[in-house]
Amino acid sequence: MMMHALRALIGIMSRECLRFVHQRERFISALVRPLLWLFIFAAGFRSTLGVAIIPPYETYILYEVYITPGLLGMVQLFNGMQSSLSMVYDREMGSMKTLLVSPLPRSFLLTSKLLAGVLISVIQAIVFLLIAAAYGIEIPAIGFLTVLPALILSGLMLGALGLLLSSFIKQLENFAGVMNFVIFPMFFLSSALYPLWRIKESNPTLALIAGYNPFTAAVELIRFALYGQFNLEAALITLFSLLFFLGMAIWGYNPSKGMMSRRS
Amino acid sequence: MSHNAILSIANISYTYGPKKALDRVSFSVKEGQCAILLGPNGAGKSTLFSLITHLYDAPSGTICIDGHDVRLKPLKALKALGVVFQQSTLDLDLTVRQNLLYHAALHGIKRREAEHRIEEELTRFGMLERADEKTRQLNGGHRRRVEIARALLHRPRLLLLDEPTVGLDVPSRKALVDHLHALCRDRQLAVLWATHLIDEIASEDHLIVLHQGQLKASGAVSDVLDETGHETIEAAFAQLTGRQERT
The missing domain is CATH 3.40.50.300 (P-loop containing nucleotide triphosphate hydrolases)
Known part of the structure; x- marks a missing residue:
């Protein structure tokens, strides 16, 4: 059974990698999006948005430096949603069925699918980080290493959210709604583009919501990890969100309890 | 029964x-x-x-x-159980062999054994010479054959x-x-x-x-x-x- 599960996991991961290699446009657009924010948006806002010294930073930083972790989170957020999109597509096209009729526990199959997506999302994030470093964003060498576990955890959490959404979205067309109601609110209501104290100055309620946003936790986890530090609170929120989303997704894909049975 | x-x-x-x-x-x-x-x-x-x-x-x-x-x-x-669904469930960007290997992995078949069985099934369906073509290039009938070969791979x-x-x-x-x-x-x-x-x-x-x-x-x-x-x-x-x- 263990060997069977391991072979299946490797199979699912290599399929995801092969698909990724074949979809170069997806890779390029996944990179162009955060790079546009970094090169253009951040450059434009550099002078408008001053960032005070807040941990983990020990000195005044440029706005580009501040939003880099947020953009890493963005890469993973989009990747998580994209893989959920591809799962809705797979389900409409039937290849999700091929996966689900395999003789392995459904929770294992879904978790494997999640891990495969995270592998891709971490690769994308690292490539983005290398480009950002080449552009002049200073990141301590150790940061490249310490950021990896953070990227894996945040990738898992955002991927699990995608998995959950895919179990509840009935059709591909509904996916445009995900963009408006999940991606944008999660991204803008977080510490990705501005520190929480900045939001608090103009609207304490929004700051409160942003504080509870799991994406904020993911971004802060990545931010601290980039400088070799560990943000326990962010890690715990990310971890609990991951468990919650994954549990709900597995429930959603359960043949008797979740959405599968209500779908004709 | x-x-x-x-x-x-x-x-x-x-x-x-x-x-x-x-x-x-x-x-x-x-x-x-x-x-x-x-x-x-x-x-x-x-x-x-x-x-x-x-x-x-x-x-x-x-x-x-x-x-x-x-x-x-x-x-x-x-x-x-082997299943062939009404809609094709092949991955069109992958080759015939890659599609079959994926299925074999899901069923826990060892790589070498899987290669052997793939060869066997594709030969039976007259599709062996097309094993390394992308499934997108196959016509409907051939895709169906690949799907049936795939469904039989784990010997249901x-x-x-x-x-x-x-x-x-x-x-x-x-x-x-x-x-x-x-x-x-x-x-x-x-x-x-x-x-x-x-x-x-x-x-x-x-x-x-x-x-x-x-x-x-x-x-x-x-x-x-x-x-x-x-x-x-x-x-x-x-x-x-x-x-x-x-x-």
């Missing part, structure tokens, strides 16, 4: 809200038997397939594959086919139908094949007629004809489903 019944369905019911998709359906498919599940659109064929493949859970009744209850022992039951005891000939031209359809009948004979495979095309039925097949969620007939083609007092399957089917058969 007969000792060699590979698929046993007993008293299965399923509802979508107020609509009864299946109403106390029972039948079995034996080793080496090719059972044709005939029914007009909306008869409940797809629902039945979703229940057998455990994509849905049946709230009442039991489904056993090779002696394993699908609800209680889904993994053992699914291990004995029961093969489920949901309208596998939809969208195929006449020669491809005939080739596929002949091939499936040969598989049944040669490998003692139990086959449950949903269709609404009567000309795909061979005289030695087992016929199961489903209409509006109810089982209308189950038996050898000749028995069903005797029972209904008709000479052709078309006429028997029209009587059982209470309508004029379209030509």
Whole structure:
């Protein structure tokens, strides 16, 4: 059974990698999006948005430096949603069925699918980080290493959210709604583009919501990890969100309890 | 339950809200038997397939594959099951071989063993020389063959086919139908094949007629004809489903 599960996991991961290699446009657009924010948006806002010294930073930083972790989170957020999109597509096209009729526990199959997506999302994030470093964003060498576990955890959490959404979205067309109601609110209501104290100055309620946003936790986890530090609170929120989303997704894909049975 | 019944369905019911998709359906498919599940659109064929493949859970009744209850022992039951869904489920960007290797991995088959079986199955289906082509480049008939080869890779005891000939031209359809009948004979495979095309039925097949969620007939083609007092399957089917058969 263990060997069977391991072979299946490797199979699912290599399929995801092969698909990724074949979809170069997806890779390029996944990179162009955060790079546009970094090169253009951040450059434009550099002078408008001053960032005070807040941990983990020990000195005044440029706005580009501040939003880099947020953009890493963005890469993973989009990747998580994209893989959920591809799962809705797979389900409409039937290849999700091929996966689900395999003789392995459904929770294992879904978790494997999640891990495969995270592998891709971490690769994308690292490539983005290398480009950002080449552009002049200073990141301590150790940061490249310490950021990896953070990227894996945040990738898992955002991927699990995608998995959950895919179990509840009935059709591909509904996916445009995900963009408006999940991606944008999660991204803008977080510490990705501005520190929480900045939001608090103009609207304490929004700051409160942003504080509870799991994406904020993911971004802060990545931010601290980039400088070799560990943000326990962010890690715990990310971890609990991951468990919650994954549990709900597995429930959603359960043949008797979740959405599968209500779908004709 | 007969000792060699590979698929046993007993008293299965399923509802979508107020609509009864299946109403106390029972039948079995034996080793080496090719059972044709005939029914007009909306008869409940797809629902039945979703229940057998455990994509849905049946709230009442039991489904056993090779002696394993699908609800209680889904993994053992699914291990004995090969499925070809109505829509193609191949990954069009991957090659034939990559698609088959993926399936083998999901079934825990060792890489070397998988390569060997892939070669064997593709040879049988006359598709070996196309193993390294992307499935996108194959025509409908060839894609179907790859899907059937894939469904047989883990050597199931029961093969489920949901309208596998939809969208195929006449020669491809005939080739596929002949091939499936040969598989049944040669490998003692139990086959449950949903269709609404009567000309795909061979005289030695087992016929199961489903209409509006109810089982209308189950038996050898000749028995069903005797029972209904008709000479052709078309006429028997029209009587059982209470309508004029379209030509």
